[in-house]
Amino acid sequence: MLRVGHRIERDKRVTMHVFLTARALSASGAIYSGQKDGDLERRFQAIVSEWGGPFEVKYEESWKKVIKEWKKRGMVCHLTMYGINVDDCLDKIRKNKYILVVVGSQKVPGEIFRLADFNIAIGNQPHSETAALAIFLDRLFEGKGLKREFEDAKMKVVPQEKGKKVVYR
Amino acid sequence: MLRVGHRIERDKRVTMHVFLTARALSASGAIYSGQKDGDLERRFQAIVSEWGGPFEVKYEESWKKVIKEWKKRGMVCHLTMYGINVDDCLDKIRKNKYILVVVGSQKVPGEIFRLADFNIAIGNQPHSETAALAIFLDRLFEGKGLKREFEDAKMKVVPQEKGKKVVYR
Numbered sequence: 001m002l003r004v005g006h007r008i009e010r011d012k013r014v015t016m017h018v019f020l021t022a023r024a025l026s027a028s029g030a031i032y033s034g035q036k037d038g039d040l041e042r043r044f045q046a047i048v049s050e051w052g053g054p055f056e057v058k059y060e061e062s063w064k065k066v067i068k069e070w071k072k073r074g075m076v077c078h079l080t081m082y083g084i085n086v087d088d089c090l091d092k093i094r095k096n097k098y099i100l101v102v103v104g105s106q107k108v109p110g111e112i113f114r115l116a117d118f119n120i121a122i123g124n125q126p127h128s129e130t131a132a133l134a135i136f137l138d139r140l141f142e143g144k145g146l147k148r149e150f151e152d153a154k155m156k157v158v159p160q161e162k163g164k165k166v167v168y169r
Numbered sequence: 170m171l172r173v174g175h176r177i178e179r180d181k182r183v184t185m186h187v188f189l190t191a192r193a194l195s196a197s198g199a200i201y202s203g204q205k206d207g208d209l210e211r212r213f214q215a216i217v218s219e220w221g222g223p224f225e226v227k228y229e230e231s232w233k234k235v236i237k238e239w240k241k242r243g244m245v246c247h248l249t250m251y252g253i254n255v256d257d258c259l260d261k262i263r264k265n266k267y268i269l270v271v272v273g274s275q276k277v278p279g280e281i282f283r284l285a286d287f288n289i290a291i292g293n294q295p296h297s298e299t300a301a302l303a304i305f306l307d308r309l310f311e312g313k314g315l316k317r318e319f320e321d322a323k324m325k326v327v328p329q330e331k332g333k334k335v336v337y338r
Contacts, residue, residue: 017186130186161288
């Protein structure tokens with residue numbers, strides 16, 4: 001099981017991007033903390049119900065509780081521009097089957113750095129957390145993350161050289 | 170030369186993420202259209218002046234003009250969930266040295282699909298344009314995009330297992 005943990009910010013659009021990226025790249029769900037946002041959850045569930053799942057979004061008030069609970073069973077990977085090179089830890093991470101990938105916001109509490117099993121840099125430059133998550137999952141799954149088949153999808157894209165084609169089931 | 174083209178939306182935060190991702194992954198600049206935003210440009214230039222460059226941000230009112238001009242010299246790759254699989258076109262794209270990667274917004278004009286040399290899907294699922302751009306550049310540069318050395322940087326991260334370390338020059 002791979003879940004993505006995210007602390008919601010004022011800008012909910014970024015949280016939506018994080019959820020979409022997690023789903024498209026084969027994470028099984030996301031856990032978010034900060035402020036609960038029913039509207040965001042409903043808009044995202046509408047996408048899951050059209051394009052398929054499963055993908056569970058869960059709210060937990062305390063990010064600390066989420067991380068501490070997760071560590072009892074698995075591994076916590078925190079993506080940050082201050083961490084060690086992603087190439088140096090992927091092999092160790094792949095051995096674990098129960099992974100929480102934490103993508104922060106601009107103000108990540110210092111305690112996350114201490115609690116995480118790995119603080120991982122997708123490059124040591126200012127970045128987008130959505131971009132960092134995308135590259136991390138793409139590399140972790142060795143390119144296969146994008147090839148997931150979704151269950152109960154009402155819509156499916158038929159790839160085209162020009163234009164758009166969607167089939168409805 | 171690889172530039173990223175983007176049409177600005179109401180949500181400027183996403184445009185900032187697109188610029189950051191383009192820079193962190195070795196694009197040489199970005200061209201944006203839609204509404205000119207001096208404040209966004211200044212905030213981004215502040216990052217370039219701290220963390221290094223070069224990275225040029227240019228505004229052009231007409232995205233159509235940008236694409237048509239680019240096509241005289243190079244190749245236009247449009248990232249879209251409706252396109253063909255990224256794995257099927259990377260080899261052809263790598264042969265070209267003058268590439269414009271267009272990442273759209275939610276409402277991409279149909280004409281872009283016709284004008285682009287390649288309409289490329291980073292997975293055929295609803296996605297984040299920032300995530301799609303990140304994976305495309307990471308794969309195009311075969312992982313080396315993240316390793317660019319920036320010129321005239323005032324700050325540089327020293328990778329750490331725990332915590333943050335930045336050196337100032």
